[in-house]
Amino acid sequence: MxxxxxxxxxxxxxxxxxxxxxxxxxxxxxxVVTNSFAESWFGTWLPDGYTGKWYGEAWRDYRLLDVLVVTxxxxxxxxxxxxxxxxxxxxxLARRNFPGKKLLNVLFLLPILMPPMTYGIPLATVxxxxxxxxxxxxxxxxNLVPAVPFVVLTMTPFIEQIDTKIESAARMCxxxxxxxxxxxxxxxxxxxxxxxxxxxLVRTVGMFELTFLTAGPTSQTLxxxxxxxxxxxxIRPQQMVDSMAVIYTGSMLVLLVIALRFVNPTQxxxxxxxxx
Amino acid sequence: MTGQRFAELHLDHVQRAFGDTVxxxxxxxxIKGGEFxxxxxxxxxxxxTALNCLAGLLPLTGGRITLDGKRIDDQPPEKRGFGMxxxxxxxxxxxxxxxNIGFGLSxxxxxxxxxxxRVDEAVRLVQLEEHQHKFPAQLSxxxxxxxxxxxxxxxxxxxxxxxxxxxxLDAALRLEMRTEIRRLHQSLGLTTVYVTHDQxxxxxxxxRLVVLxxxxxxxxxxxxxxxxxxxxxxxxxxxxxxxxxxxxxTSQEGENTTVHTEGGIKLVGVKREELSDxxxxxxxxxxxxxxxxxxxxxxxxxxxxxxxxxxxxxVEARLKNGERLHVRTNSRLxxxxxxxxxxxxxxxxVFA
Amino acid sequence: xxxxLSPRDRESPSPRDRKSLERASLKHRLAEKGVDRVxxxxxxxxxxxxxxxxxxxxxxxQLSFQPKGGGSPFQNYITFFSDSYLAETVWITxxxxxxxxxxxxxxxxxxxxxxxxRFRGKRALTTLLVVPIxxxxxxxxxxxxxxxxxTGWFNRIWMALGADEPAKLTHNYWxxxxxxxxxxxxxxxxxxxxxxxxxxxxxxxxxxxLGASKRQRFRTITMPLLAPGLAVTFCLSFVLAxxxxxxxxxxxxxxxxxxxxxxxxxxxxLRDNDFAMGSAIAMLMALVMLIVIGVVLIWRATLYRGATxxxx
Numbered sequence: 001m002x003x004x005x006x007x008x009x010x011x012x013x014x015x016x017x018x019x020x021x022x023x024x025x026x027x028x029x030x031x032v033v034t035n036s037f038a039e040s041w042f043g044t045w046l047p048d049g050y051t052g053k054w055y056g057e058a059w060r061d062y063r064l065l066d067v068l069v070v071t072x073x074x075x076x077x078x079x080x081x082x083x084x085x086x087x088x089x090x091x092x093l094a095r096r097n098f099p100g101k102k103l104l105n106v107l108f109l110l111p112i113l114m115p116p117m118t119y120g121i122p123l124a125t126v127x128x129x130x131x132x133x134x135x136x137x138x139x140x141x142x143n144l145v146p147a148v149p150f151v152v153l154t155m156t157p158f159i160e161q162i163d164t165k166i167e168s169a170a171r172m173c174x175x176x177x178x179x180x181x182x183x184x185x186x187x188x189x190x191x192x193x194x195x196x197x198x199x200x201l202v203r204t205v206g207m208f209e210l211t212f213l214t215a216g217p218t219s220q221t222l223x224x225x226x227x228x229x230x231x232x233x234x235i236r237p238q239q240m241v242d243s244m245a246v247i248y249t250g251s252m253l254v255l256l257v258i259a260l261r262f263v264n265p266t267q268x269x270x271x272x273x274x275x276x
Numbered sequence: 277m278t279g280q281r282f283a284e285l286h287l288d289h290v291q292r293a294f295g296d297t298v299x300x301x302x303x304x305x306x307i308k309g310g311e312f313x314x315x316x317x318x319x320x321x322x323x324x325t326a327l328n329c330l331a332g333l334l335p336l337t338g339g340r341i342t343l344d345g346k347r348i349d350d351q352p353p354e355k356r357g358f359g360m361x362x363x364x365x366x367x368x369x370x371x372x373x374x375x376n377i378g379f380g381l382s383x384x385x386x387x388x389x390x391x392x393x394r395v396d397e398a399v400r401l402v403q404l405e406e407h408q409h410k411f412p413a414q415l416s417x418x419x420x421x422x423x424x425x426x427x428x429x430x431x432x433x434x435x436x437x438x439x440x441x442x443x444x445l446d447a448a449l450r451l452e453m454r455t456e457i458r459r460l461h462q463s464l465g466l467t468t469v470y471v472t473h474d475q476x477x478x479x480x481x482x483x484r485l486v487v488l489x490x491x492x493x494x495x496x497x498x499x500x501x502x503x504x505x506x507x508x509x510x511x512x513x514x515x516x517x518x519x520x521x522x523x524x525x526t527s528q529e530g531e532n533t534t535v536h537t538e539g540g541i542k543l544v545g546v547k548r549e550e551l552s553d554x555x556x557x558x559x560x561x562x563x564x565x566x567x568x569x570x571x572x573x574x575x576x577x578x579x580x581x582x583x584x585x586x587x588x589x590x591v592e593a594r595l596k597n598g599e600r601l602h603v604r605t606n607s608r609l610x611x612x613x614x615x616x617x618x619x620x621x622x623x624x625x626v627f628a
Numbered sequence: 629x630x631x632x633l634s635p636r637d638r639e640s641p642s643p644r645d646r647k648s649l650e651r652a653s654l655k656h657r658l659a660e661k662g663v664d665r666v667x668x669x670x671x672x673x674x675x676x677x678x679x680x681x682x683x684x685x686x687x688x689x690q691l692s693f694q695p696k697g698g699g700s701p702f703q704n705y706i707t708f709f710s711d712s713y714l715a716e717t718v719w720i721t722x723x724x725x726x727x728x729x730x731x732x733x734x735x736x737x738x739x740x741x742x743x744x745x746r747f748r749g750k751r752a753l754t755t756l757l758v759v760p761i762x763x764x765x766x767x768x769x770x771x772x773x774x775x776x777x778x779t780g781w782f783n784r785i786w787m788a789l790g791a792d793e794p795a796k797l798t799h800n801y802w803x804x805x806x807x808x809x810x811x812x813x814x815x816x817x818x819x820x821x822x823x824x825x826x827x828x829x830x831x832x833x834x835x836x837x838l839g840a841s842k843r844q845r846f847r848t849i850t851m852p853l854l855a856p857g858l859a860v861t862f863c864l865s866f867v868l869a870x871x872x873x874x875x876x877x878x879x880x881x882x883x884x885x886x887x888x889x890x891x892x893x894x895x896x897x898l899r900d901n902d903f904a905m906g907s908a909i910a911m912l913m914a915l916v917m918l919i920v921i922g923v924v925l926i927w928r929a930t931l932y933r934g935a936t937x938x939x940x
Contacts, residue, residue, distance in 0.1 A: 028771030089673030115871025122688025173380035
C-alpha cells in the first residue's frame with residue numbers, strides 16, 4: 001500500500017502524458033477519417049454533411065484494385081524469398097562457429113541499421129543501369145534487402161533455443177539429414193517462421209523509401225501511390241486522398257492484429273516464459 | 277523384445293581432441309554382447325566424449341571402433357543403429373509420446389501394423405499406457421525419462437547408450453528409475469553403455485565399471501573389484517575413501533607397509549602401488565571403529581561436527597596434528613568428545 | 629610392398645585405412661573450426677547480401693568519386709560542403725533525428741515500467757500503443773495537417789482556451805518532429821518493453837530485501853541492466869528518425885527548415901539525374917549515421933552487458 005502511495009506522482013505524470021498523447025493521436029486519426037466521409041469541410045468544427053462516395057471514387061480513380069494486387073504480389077514474393085534465403089542462413093549462423101562469422105553477422109545487420117535512402121539510392125542506380133528498375137522485379141529485389149536480414153536476425157535466436165540434442169536424438173533414431181529437416185526441425189520452426197513472415201509482410205507493405213526509389217508506374221505499392229496521390233493533390237479533392245489513407249491504415253491494422261496473434265511484442269529481444 | 281546380439285564391440289585406442297585439448301586419450305575397451313558397462317568419472321573426465329564417439333555424434337581424431345571385426349567409426353550415427361538416452365531426454369516436443377517412440381521405426385519404414393505393435397509393446401514395457409497420447413510438455417520428469425528409454429529400446433538396438441539419464445530427476449525418483457533400468461536390462465538383455473558421475477549408481481547398475489580421469493582409463497573391473505581394490509588414489513577417492521592422509525613410508529614387508537603421519541602417528545596398511553618415500557593412506561569413513569583402549573592402528577581425535585544420518589552418524593574429527601578425519605559410526609558422539617579410532621590393517625590402502 | 633614393412637608396421641592401419649584416416653582428420657580439422665557441409669546453407673544468403681547490398685553500396689561509393697561534371701574525384705564532396713544549402717542538411721537532419729529519438733526512448737521508459745507485470749487490459753493497451761505503426765506516413769501527415777492546422781481541432785481548442793492566434797505547428801520543424809514521434813514512439817516503446825521484460829523481477833525483490841528503496845532499486849539494479857538495451861533502442865529509433873523523408877516533404881517545409889539529407893539525396897539523384905552526387909550525399913548520410921551509432925555503441929561497450937536474469 002505504502003509503495004503505491006509513494007509512487008503516485010510518477011504514476012500520474014506517466015498516465016497523464018500517455019492520455020495526452022492518445023488524445024492527440026485520436027484527433028489526428030479522427031480528422032482524417034472524418035474528412036474521408038465529409039461532403040465538404042472548411043474552417044468549421046465538423047463537416048457540413050457526410051458521404052461515402054469518396055471511397056468509391058478513390059477506388060476507381062487511383063485504380064486501387066490494381067495497386068492492391070501489386071502490393072499483395074510484392075509482399076508475398078518478398079516474404080517467401082526472404083524466408084527461403086533467411087532461414088537456412090540463420091540455421092548455419094546459429095549452429096556453427098566458423099572463421100568470418102562476425103563479418104557475415106555485420107553484413108546482415110547493416111541493411112537493418114542503415115537508413116533505406118543510403119543504400120536505396122545506389123541500389124536504384126545499379127538497377128537502372130541493368131534496366132531492372134521500374135519493374136516488379138526491381139521492387140521485390142529492393143524490398144528483400146532489409147527483409148532477408150530481418151528474417152536472419154529474428155530466426156537465429158529462435159533456432160539457437162532449439163536444443164541440438166533433439167537433432168542428435170533424431171539421428172540416433174536413424175533419421176538422415178533430410179528427415180531431420182523435414183520431420184523434426186521444420187515443425188519446430190513453424191512458429192518462428194510464421195512470426196518472422198508476418199513482420200516482414202507488415203514491413204514490406206509499409207516500406208516507402210525503397211519502393212518509391214525503384215517502382216515504375218505499374219509496380220507501385222499502396223504506400224507509394226498514396227504518396228503520389230498526396231503530392232499531386234489539388235487536382236482531386238483532399239477527401240479522396242484521405243479515404244485512400246484510411247484504406248491503407250485499415251489493411252495495415254488487419255495485418256497487425258494478425259501479427260499480434262502470433263508474436264508477443266514484449267518478447268522481441270528476450271524470450272521470457274510468462275507463467276500462464 | 278531382444279536386441280540383435282553382437283559378440284564383441286572393440287574400442288581400439290579411441291582418441292578425441294577439441295583443438296589442443298585432448299578429451300579422450302587413446303581409450304581401449306572391449307564390450308561383450310549383453311553386458312552393462314558404466315563409464316564413471318567426474319565432469320570433464322571424457323566419459324561423455326567416449327559415449328558420443330560410440331554413438332557417432334562426435335568423429336574420432338584417432339583410433340578405431342569395430343563391431344564383431346567390422347569397422348564402424350566411419351559410419352554416421354543413423355547408420356550404426358544404436359539407441360541413445362540423453363541427459364535432458366531430448367524428446368521431440370511437437371510429437372506425442374507414441375510418435376516419439378515410433379519415430380525410429382518410421383525412419384526405417386516399418387509397416388504400420390508392425391510399428392503399432394512394437395510401440396504398444398514399448399509403451400507397456402515402460403508403463404506409459406495412460407499417457408501415450410500426451411505431449412512431452414504434459415509429462416513429469418520421470419515419465420519423460422521413460423519415453424526417452426522406450427524410444428531408445430523400441431528399435432531393439434545392438435547397443436543402448438545412456439548419458440547420465442538420471443541426473444535431472446529428484447532423489448526418490450532416481451532410485452526408482454535406477455531399479456527400472458536394471459529390470460529392463462535384465463529382462464531384455466540389451467547391451468548397455470551407461471555414463472554417470474555417481475559411483476553409487478554405477479556400482480548398483482553395471483556389470484563392469486570403467487573409471488576415467490582426464491581422458492584416461494584408470495581401472496576397468498567388476499563393481500566388487502573396483503570398490504574393494506581400487507588401483508590408485510584417484511579411483512579410491514572416487515570409491516568412497518574420503519580420508520587421504522599424507523604419510524611417510526618407513527618400512528615395507530611384502531604387502532604390509534608401515535607409514536607415519538606428519539604428526540608421527542604410526543599406521544600399518546596394505547600397499548596398492550609401487551611406493552617411494554611419500555605416500556597417502558586411504559581409509560573409508562565406515563572402516564573406523566570407536567574404541568576405548570589405545571593399541572595398533574589407533575588414532576586419537578577430537579569430535580568437531582556430528583551429522584545425524586539415522587542409524588549412523590557422520591562425524592568430522594580432528595587429529596592432534598590438525599588433520600581432519602571423516603568417520604561413520606553407530607556410537608553416539610557429541611562435539612568435543614575425545615575418541616580413539618581403530619582401523620584394521622587390510623582397510624588401510626597405501627597409494628603413491 | 630610387404631617386404632618393406634617391418635613386423636611392427638603390420639599392426640598399423642592398412643594404406644586404405646590410413647588414407648581414409650587422413651581424409652577424416654582434414655575433415656575433422658575443418659569441422660573443429662566450424663567448417664562443414666552445414667555452411668552450404670549460407671551460400672544463398674551470402675550471395676544475396678553481396679549482390680543486393682555490398683555491390684550496390686560499393687558501386688555507389690565509387691560513383692560518388694566520379695562527379696558528373698568531371699574534375700577532382702572529391703568534387704561532389706567539396707560541392708556538398710561548400711554549398712551551404714546542402715551542407716546545412718546535416719544539421720537539419722540531426723536537429724530532427726536526435727531529439728525525436730531521445731524523446732521516444734525517454735518517454736518509453738516510464739510507460740514500459742507501468743506496463744510490466746500482468747494486469748487486465750495489458751494486451752489491449754499494448755495494441756493501442758502499437759497501432760500508430762499501422763498509420764503510415766501519409767495518414768499521419770494528413771492527420772497532422774488537419775488536426776494541428778490553423779483551423780484544426782487542436783487550434784480551435786487552443787483558441788477557446790484564450791490564445792490570441794493559432795499555434796503554427798505544421799509545414800515547419802514541429803510538424804515533422806510530431807510525425808517522427810508518432811511513427812517512432814510505438815517502435816521504441818515495444819523494444820524498451822521487451823528489454824525490460826527480460827530483466828528478472830526477482831533481482832529487484834532481492835534488492836528490496838537488502839533494504840533498497842524503490843528509487844534505489846531503479847537506479848542501482850534496473851537502470852544498469854536496462855541501459856545497454858536502451859542504447860540499442862536509441863540507435864534503432866535514431867535510424868528511423870534520421871531517414872525521415874516523406875513526412876519532411878508533406879508536413880514540413882522541404883525547401884527550407886526541413887530540407888533533410890534524404891530529400892537532398894533523392895532530389896539530386898532521381899529528379900536532377902545526378903546519380904554521382906546523389907550517391908555522395910547517401911554516403912555522407914551513412915557516415916553521419918554510423919558516427920552517431922558508433923558513439924552510442926562505444927558508450928554501451930562500457931556497460932555491463934551480460935545476462936539480465938531472464939530465462940533464455
